[in-house]
Each structure stands twice: as structure tokens, then as C-alpha cells.
Amino acid sequence: MFTVGRTYLSCEIEVELHPLFKVCLTVINNVADPYGTVQPRAIWDIAQDAQMTLGGVIYYGSQGTEFGGFQAPGTDFLNKAPDSAFLWLTYFF
Numbered sequence: 001m002f003t004v005g006r007t008y009l010s011c012e013i014e015v016e017l018h019p020l021f022k023v024c025l026t027v028i029n030n031v032a033d034p035y036g037t038v039q040p041r042a043i044w045d046i047a048q049d050a051q052m053t054l055g056g057v058i059y060y061g062s063q064g065t066e067f068g069g070f071q072a073p074g075t076d077f078l079n080k081a082p083d084s085a086f087l088w089l090t091y092f093f
Contacts, residue, residue: 007031020045024055035061035068053088 015024029036041055059081062067069080
């Protein structure tokens with residue numbers, strides 16, 4: 001991840017709800033300004049050598065901050081990282 005801030009605090013919580021299923025939450029926050037990202041995900045071992053991961057990335061912050069969005073110079077456009085979701089299927093061999 002590329003950032004413009006200097007000081008960040010990150011933490012991750014991982015909880016195994018079942019031997020084959022766990023949920024994770026990662027938070028990355030700028031210490032100087034209240035902006036950052038939240039990354040939830042769920043991981044399910046669907047077979048002995050296959051895994052499915054469902055997750056997302058949610059950005060937060062006020063306008064004018066790195067993740068809250070900032071005005072592109074000379075335009076009326078707001079440059080902001082989009083929230084996203086993903087689904088990974090992993091096969092181990």
C-alpha cells in the first residue's frame with residue numbers, strides 16, 4: 001500500500017469460528033488525521049486443498065484527506081479510492 005502520511009496504526013483481529021471457517025478484520029488508521037481503511041474478510045476451507053476468501057476494503061476519512069478524497073488540481077473532480085469487494089478461490093497443490 002502506498003500512503004502519503006507518515007504515521008499509521010494498524011491492528012488485526014482474527015477469530016476462528018470453526019476449524020474450517022474464520023473471520024478477520026484489519027484496520028489501518030492515520031494517527032495524525034482521522035482517515036484510514038477497514039478490511040473485513042471471511043475464509044472458508046471448502047476442501048482439503050481448496051479455500052474461499054470473501055472480503056472487502058472500505059475507506060474512510062473527510063474530504064481533503066488521502067482516503068476521504070481530494071480535489072484534482074485544476075478540475076472539479078474528486079480523486080478518491082473506491083470501496084471494493086472481492087472473492088478469491090485458492091487451490092493448493
